[in-house]
Amino acid sequence: MADVDGVIWDFGNVLIRWDPLPAIAAGVGDADARAFLGSYDFHAWNYAQDAGRTWAQALTALEGDAPQWLSAGAAYVDNFPLALLGPVPGTHELVRELADAGVAQLGLTNWSAELYPHAPATYDVIELLGDVVVSGEVRLAKPDPAIYQLVAERAGMPLDRLAFIDDSVANVAAAAALGMHAIQFTGAEHLRTDLLALGLPL
Secondary structure: OOOOOEEEEOOEOOOEEEOHHHHHHHHHOHHHHHHHHHHOOHHHHHHHHHOOOOHHHHHHHHHHHOHHHHHHHHHHHHOHHHHEEEEOOOHHHHHHHHHHOOOEEEEEEOOOOOOOOHHHHHOHHHHHOOEEEEHHHHOOOOOOHHHHHHHHHHHOOOHHHEEEEEOOHHHHHHHHHOOOEEEEOOOHHHHHHHHHHOOOOO
């Protein structure tokens, strides 16, 4: 018997390679893009959109906070598909193998509601997930405990019967504190070993 009944997948840099630099550079050039990312707290700014703020509100906030970077922030939104760099090697194969074995799988992603549609439109592996909790849509973002409770409700399973995979140390720690079988993603082969150790059919 497996230790878990379902698997919850993070998306960015677990299923989909993500890097904001190419999208920003497409609008303002590589040097300015690197300067923006190096001098402004992009991740905190972007996280607010993951938690439900609109991009119009985000650009207004950026204009007030650091107007010199407004064009760089707008470039990220305008060229967002360039931030999606393809599948993370090996993980789509794991999703397909688990799906073939009948294992329930869901997504739990910190992603703005406005930009999320690019993901399912580009990566058909998402169709194999029974549901996806998108932080920007539910206005909750990892590592808020409430979003893990929500994905468990969507899965129809208790937290301690779910494996959770994420590359973020903070997100993994929050899941573990709630009793999930939390796995920090470092690569597909290590992940396969971790999932096999939980008794999943791979």
